Structures are given as structure tokens and as C-alpha cells.
């Protein structure tokens with residue numbers, strides 16, 4: 001989650017927007033619904049509290065020193081994510097046959113450029129595998145800075161956004177474990193430079209691999225591990241049909257214990273879904289809300305509700321699976337269409353000294 005942007009006209013327009021989401025549930029007619037449902041159930045049960053907690057504990061440890069863009073700590077986090085994508089069996093979607101997609105950064109030698117991490121899961125339907133659903137999460141945070149009253153200067157970013165990154169890794173592993181892949185292809189994109197102005201996600205959208213030309217949706221995960229057990233926000237849910245799909249998945253899976261709340265305000269401008277919306281790709285942001293530890297050294301692993309995080313990750317799995325499987329293609333609602341001209345690129349570039 002980046003700092004509050006100062007785009008007053010857009011914030012007002014979003015605040016005035018109706019909260020009514022277009023609830024367009026999609027019917028699916030799988031040829032072997034029972035066995036497919038059983039496989040999905042097995043895969044989703046593999047997303048456990050222990051697994052997401054382990055990812056958060058690694059990424060938000062003091063040793064990672066807050067994963068600032070650019071830097072060696074960010075690079076160490078990228079290597080962890082790439083290893084997880086490789087272990088899941090994803091296809092490398094970065095440069096030079098690897099998982100990393102480095103991007104230019106002023107004052108940094110080419111070999112040390114920061115990177116996005118891209119893992120690809122090709123779809124099973126020859127006609128629809130050219131259509132890509134992106135699941136995104138930023139893995140960078142703000143690094144080491146001003147100490148708090150306890151003398152802690154490491155901004156661990158456990159919720160922001162080791163939590164969403166952990167969910168991304170588990171959704172990727174679970175989707176890749178399905179015996180029959182969804183019809184559409186899914187790109188798992190861990191971006192960096194979010195805190196500096198959505199730099200990594202903007203770079204991915206502008207420079208994505210040729211195979212991933214046709215983006216049809218982005219599901220962005222940012223801050224998924226805090227607040228009351230049943231609270232989850234569907235940020236931007238009235239802007240596209242993705243809001244209705246997500247709400248329908250939560251309803252279809254009451255065992256998740258998540259009661260989605262609509263949110264159509266300036267929060268939509270504060271994470272990487274904006275980079276996709278600017279490119280006219282329908283995008284939804286899953287988020288469990290802010291808290292006083294945001295962008296403070298106290299955003300620590302011990303405050304993460306990993307059991308809730310595992311349930312949020314399961315919802316993200318069901319959402320990605322539905323979007324990648326449903327015949328209907330996500331679309332902006334009329335309200336979203338009205339907002340699109342207001343989504344403008346952020347003037348931010350990577351710099352070693354920023």
C-alpha cells in the first residue's frame with residue numbers, strides 16, 4: 001500500500017460513486033463437475049495457515065530489512081519468490097528464461113536492477129489460453145528508517161505486503177497443482193517498487209512478455225492479514241464485474257468465514273491494481289483493511305492473523321479459478337467506464353537515492 005495520492009477530483013468522483021455492484025454470477029458447465037470440484041477442494045485445502053505463516057515469517061524477518069526498492073534485501077526476497085514459483089512448476093515469465101523481470105533504476109548498475117518476479121500457468125483451452133488473468137502482489141516495502149519509540153528501525157512490512165505475497169505464492173502453488181488447469185492462462189506477478197509509486201506493476205504492464213499480450217483481469221492482493229476475522233474489502237467492486245464474481249465466491253464458500261465489504265474510494269488508487277486499470281484491464285483489489293502499524297516498524301509478523309490470511313488466500317484462489325474458468329470475460333461496469341479517464345499514470349521512476 002502506497003501513500004495517499006493527492007488526486008482530489010478523482011477521490012471526489014470515487015467517493016460519490018454508487019456502491020452497488022453488478023452481481024453477475026456466471027454459470028459453469030464442466031464436463032465432469034464432481035471430479036473437478038473434488039480436485040479444486042484438494043488444492044484449496046493445501047493452502048494452510050502454516051504455509052502462509054512461513055512465507056510471512058521469512059519475508060518480514062529483520063534479516064530482510066524491509067525489502068526496499070532497490071537493494072540486496074529486495075533481491076533476496078525476489079530469489080525466495082522465484083524459488084517458490086519454480087517449485088510450484090510454473091513457467092518462467094521473466095527475462096532470459098528466468099523468473100525475474102529487472103527494470104531500470106537510476107544510480108544502480110544493470111546487474112543490480114530491481115525486478116518483478118513472474119510465473120506463468122498456461123491455460124488448458126487452446127482457444128482461450130491466449131487470455132491471461134493476472135494475480136499480483138507487491139513484495140517490496142519501505143526498508144530501514146526512522147526508529148520508533150522502541151528503537152526499532154526496521155520497517156518489516158509483514159502485512160504490507162508480506163501477507164499478500166504469501167497469499168500469491170500459495171494461490172500459485174494450489175492452481176498449478178490442479179490436475180486440469182483452468183481454461184485461461186494465469187500469470188502470477190510479484191511486483192516491486194510499489195511503495196515508490198507502483199513502478200514495478202507499471203513496468204510489467206508496459207513490458208510484459210509477448211506471450212502475455214492479452215490481459216483480461218487483475219486480482220491484486222495487498223495487506224490481507226489483519227483486523228477482524230471476517231473482514232475483507234473488495235476494493236473497486238462496483239467498477240467491474242470482478243466485484244460480483246468475488247462476492248459470489250465468498251457466498252459459495254461460507255466455510256471461509258469472510259464477509260466481503262464493498263469499497264469504492266481512493267483506496268483503489270493506492271496499490272498495483274491501478275496500473276492495470278490505467279491500461280483498461282478490469283482489476284479488483286482484495287484487502288483486509290488498514291491499521292495503526294501501517295508503514296511503521298511495528299508492522300511485524302507477530303501481529304499477522306495467519307489463519308485469516310490462509311482464508312483470504314483461499315478466496316483469492318477461488319476468485320482466480322473462477323475468472324480463469326468462466327466463459328464470461330470480466331468487463332468494466334458503466335460506473336467503471338466513467339472512472340477510467342480519471343485513472344492516470346503516476347510519474348514515478350526508480351532511483352537508488354529515492
Ligand SMILES: [Zn+2]
Nearest residue numbers: 001002160195
Ligand atoms: Zn505500503
